[in-house]
Amino acid sequence: MIASYSIKDVAFSYSYQPVLMINTLDIPASSVIALVGPNGSGKTTLLHLLAFLITPQKGSFSFFGAKVSASELIRLRRRVGLLPQNPYLFKCSVLENVAIGLKLRGFSRREARKMAIEGLKKVRMEGYESRWPNSLSGGEAQRIALARTLALNPEVFLFDEPANHLDLESVKRTEQLILNLNRNKKKTVIFTTHNLSFAQNLTDFVIHIFQGQVVPTAPYNLFRGQIQHGGKIFDASAVQFDISKTTGRGTCLIVDPTKISISTQEEFANLPNAFHGRIISLSLLRDVVKIEAFAGEKFEIHAPTSSDITSLRIGREIWLHIGPNAITLV
Amino acid sequence: MFSIYKVSQRSSTLQFLLDSFHEAFLLLLHLDPEVFQIVWLSITVSFWSTIFSASIGIPVGALLALKDFRGKSILLLLLNTTMAAPTVVIGLFCYVLLSRIGPLGSLGLLFTPSGMVFGLFILATPIAANLSVAAIESLDKRLMLTCELLGASPVQQFWLVIKEARFAVMAAVVIAFGRIISELGIAMMLGGNIRGFTRTMTTAIALETSKGEFELGLALGFVLMAVALFINGLLFLVQKEHS
């Protein structure tokens, strides 16, 4: 198996705050890979690393067997095609926009235009050649940017959130496109998503990213929601966490399973972050127990197996307490 | 023989104003060759000064906007200050440079159109640079990333960014041109207001006004406004086409 990318002990940080720390990551050539993780987990940063837009501060990083060096960055960038989540179109005609990357690669004006027209055909945007970006709808602009990436015909395609904000029809079409690039053209395709089903339909394997690190599976007890009430309450629709003791801002919250106390008797009544519900389902995982409970709305939590799990039964009432130091905002 | 008393010919202030306007239009209609020569010199000198200051100011502005280096904010502060410098100060500074006993005296530029171009270039380059910095800094933050991910080399990126800011940069050039063509102090000090050689619209207006010949001053004032209107109109059309 040829690895398109091979990463070992790589770290990248913006001013002392580590953003990425990857022990090992090998991406086989001609594979389809999804990068999955919550917002702010470092997916996009990893994608930028793979697009050679940033260079790791340490570790070894190679592309198709050749070590990535700072002097080669521009040449390497021209071998991959990154489609950002919110792409920018230049203030010139659609055709010029699609041709721009080709011109930068030294294609003549005529060749570049010819290839750009091909690219527009692939996203079914023929007839838009002389339009300007400010006359395009958001979806049209997205497709022009896709055509720009496709026209470059790179060895590796990197898509940032390609299924984001798309209707079902477009999601299907994007899936088809990715499959086509991979099956028919043997291209490596790497994309980020937080739509796990989209990821699983397409991919050879899914890489979970959490807090800048590659983790074997998705992290436990990830709650998505918003900070409300003057930044003290984290509202995750099913449950509300009092986060007055934690700092930082975020739209996701993670609860450390080992710091959850469970009881089947009425307990923790006056403590913050105490929950009361009825167990709906129970499943024993490798190191934790997954409890689904109903407390006005259904919620799910992973608790340590060290608790007195023998007393847990479906249908029983349950009291949970989450210690303030168990909560991390991301 | 010497005692002369002239009855005021102005029946009213309004009449005086109307007469001045009337005379001014007559002068323009007759295409007086001297007026034409003055207008043409003004345009030529302004044109070249603008070209030179734009070709230095825009790249410098782009570099300042794109690169981070130590002392950048001080440089920007200095640039802003020079933009506010009175033109007579710039004129005086250039006079000292260009005078025969000055360091550039041997070039013989003082009191020539080239000398004026030099001074006006010094005046307008900071303007072009400053406005280019503003133009480029107001570009979409995603632009730089897009240039990079498309595989642009630093040089290609530099030109792509300037190209992307072209409408705002064009406005900068037009503003620089406007400042140059309406400038008096430098044109007077470095050109010398030599009749038929370095007399521009502004120096001629100053001279004619000092002589009390308001008509010619007004006529040239109209031409100056017309030129400014024409250039700004061109810019307006170009910007309108793509917005």
Next chain:
Amino acid sequence: MKNLSRFVCVVVMLLAFSSIGLCETRLRMSTTTSTENSGLLKVLLPHFEKENNLKVDVISVGTGKALKLGENGDVDVVLVHSRPAEDKFVSEGFGVGRRDVMYNDFIIIGPKNDPAKIKDLKSATAAFKKIAEAKALFISRGDDSGTNMKEKAIWKTAGIMPKGPWYIEAGKGMGAVLQMANETNAYTLTDRATFISYENKTDLVILVQGDKSLFNPYGVIAVNPKKRPNVQYALAKKFIDFITGPEGQKIIADYKLNGKQLFFPDAKK
């Protein structure tokens, strides 16, 4: 967009061609605003330019600045009217071969109602004293020009240090000062030539004239090539010979504005 760029190209080419033809022999002369404003040079210079196939660039500034330009070697010849300053210029070695050219005279002008009662006084000094006593508005050039130097000299003879709200130092050329005086009904000292050319535009009248101390001689001086080697001494010498020669002197004598002779040639052979 294409048409526009074509248009810009044409303009560029036109401008490029128009800047050719600027390289011909040019003699530089700094002179006072009064000489330039009188219109004499417009008549005088074309004769000289035609005969010698060159252009004379006239930079008209105050006498002080005109001499300074000569000192710096920025001009080849100066034509000014302030004898003490001219002598200093020559004695310091910046100028050579000073020649008298012509003269006109200064006059004291003021509003018709003459609040300081100076009309028909025979002495400029006496007139200045009365203006100061009456604290009547007086506008001074205040620009170190020949006229300004003359004015200061008269104040000095009168033993007065002009000061106060009635004494205004304009820092402007003669024309501008005449306008200011006209607008504010003030007195001022002017050369006759400038006043005659402004006569139609002003309500001010001549109040004192004919005093010998108001005599205003013009001199022409070449810039010393030993001090400033870049100057065109031969051309400057030619110009001096022309303006003090019979042809130049005749043009000066014949030049009239509003039917009045402005300058009186007095070059000594």
